[in-house]
Amino acid sequence: MKKIIFTLISFGCLIIFYACEKKETKGPIKIAAIEPLSGPYAAVGKDIIEGIIYSADVINQNGGVNGRMIEIIPMDNAMKAEKTTELLRKAIDDGIRFVTQGGGSSHALNIIKQLEKYNSRNPGKEILYLNNSAVTTSFTNKDCTFFHFRFDSNVDMKVAGLVSHMSKDNSVKKVYLFNQNYVYGQTFRETATRMINNKAPDIKIVGDELIQPFGKIQDFTPYVTKIKLSGADSVLTGNWGPDAFRFVNALKDAGVKVKLFGIYISQPAGMAAMEKNLLFNDVIVVKEFNPTNSKAPNWYKEYEAGHLDAVGYTPDADRFRFMLEMFKNAIEQTNSFEPLDIAYALEGMEGRSIDGGKVIMRKDDHQIHFDMQALLLVDKTDQSIIYRNQDFDMSYSNVGNIPVKDITLDTSCNMKRPK
């Protein structure tokens, strides 16, 4: 009797396995999304994942990609780089062929290095890495690989935009560099130092700080004191997540007036923590679009409204949308679900931008290029910033356009192309 049951169970298992195996080629296209979903950085990771899932949902509602749906599989790395490595291995074991990640360049570097080995050893089973936000410059320069595509402008491009904007601002004379001590923050600092010295020699760097990253520092007051002492009139920072939010609040609490230039200072995940403290100092960030522009075209307004309905806020980043749209186009063009074919199709592909500007994936280094805008946070003038159904009564105001030609930089990338 026992034997029969055992045989039956084994047989049942086989059928299930077979069914699952079959599903892999007919079922949804799975994309593993590895981001922090617990710990101090959870809020940021959650926003990225929700943005990507919504973008996939929109594609799915319009019939999917060649008859298949896109399924985003969130994986929580708790902002620990070794966990990212482990999760990537799990995704590979589960037969997932596409991975996206963005929160934290140290994680991205792990994925790039791991996939470089894996893809060269497993031809025909390659994994494609869609980098949604990890911006360390080297990923599309000396560390570039064929199966990595970056859908966000890199640090050099962003800093070039910021510095060109700063050089036009007469009130900026003494700048303090304030960054996180890991691969991304170090890159930001080096690039900023180099570009200020070359392109804006009138601006003096009066301070240069690398802090312990990822929410380990609770009290930023000592750093604020230091900035005050240095006599800086502006701070240039690449900080993101709590390392940016707590800093903004500490500046407000200590009543220290400086202009803040950065990329991620006004991330929506920090809105509830900062609220109007964001307006205490001038905060200027560079972005691919203005999230509070009410004059966006209708198709985008629809997308935005759906996003607000689905997750309770309007998109703060546009890249998740064009990333998956380009991914979809690549599959439809090649009529293949193979990462190798998709990768070739993505090279040089153009995406759809909101304001008619160009969005193009450069073939040489797999780095996306698009126009950027310098945005200042102000009291509500246009559409309002809404996050998790709370209206913050603030808007972004465009204080300068940064055309793509100003931030198109040479690349040292010399990648090996398979086949």
Added chain:
Amino acid sequence: MSLEVLVFIIFNGLLYGMFLFMLSSGLTLIFGMMGILNFAHASFFMIGAYLGYQISENINFWIALIFAPMLVGIMGAMIEKYGLRNIHKYGHIAELLFTFGLFYIIEEMVQLIWGKTPVPYKVPEILNFPLIEISGMSYPAYSMFRLVISLLIFLAIYRVLAKTKTGLIIKASLTNPNMVAALGHNVPRVFSNVFGFGCALAGLAGVLAGNVIGTEPSMALLLGPIVFVVVVTGGLGSIKGALVASIIIGLIQTLTISMEYDLNSLINYLGFQIDINSTINHFTSLTLSQLSPIVPYILLIIVLIARPRGLFGKRDV
């Protein structure tokens, strides 16, 4: 650095130090008196912060300030009575493992109840204004409030332990539990109360700090290690030691952040030069401010080598 700025830095150092004191004073009592290395101590701090948030959302901050620590204290006493006490006979390793497990259970519970993302715990409106201004920098009223409360707590504990009969019994239970029991005192209950009180102190620290440093499930993990540094440096069971160690750590950490000196500047001063491109430059160019996060642990090692009983301890660790 002007004198005024130094005053500002010292105020901040003091504030951070007093925060550490509140966090660790409970542990020094528990560790010193019962010998329990409570790994979950910072978890009680976290529960305090979350309860503080929840009660101030539903009622108000002042009620939270009183009742959240009490709830945490009751919880701690219950855990001692129904958990730790039964394990006590199996020795310290069993207790250690128990609190280790407790740490994870509390973290998971908090995530189940309040979610994995930070909760919006706000500083009470009435205290949300700059109190004093020192050379262009202001000191928030809420920070001063925290400083005052923690000082009052120190005075209260110190007085109870040094001047009252309760303090006498607690101290006696530590050294001669059998004799105290023979005199008719309920020693296990004393232990329960001390454990609960220690947890309540951590809870109070949580209520007061959660709205400044951010209330989220990994806060216990981030603050766990530093608590042990304070307890060991100050000396087991010594409230005075915990205070002095906390303030030393607070001041050192705040001051080192403000200093840009590195080994290179010392080497240059001595008349030598390090090649910028050499490997050794990676180490010698580290500034004191970059090293500030590890300063407390360096202090811990120095104390363990030079004076294993800590600054005010009566016995070795």
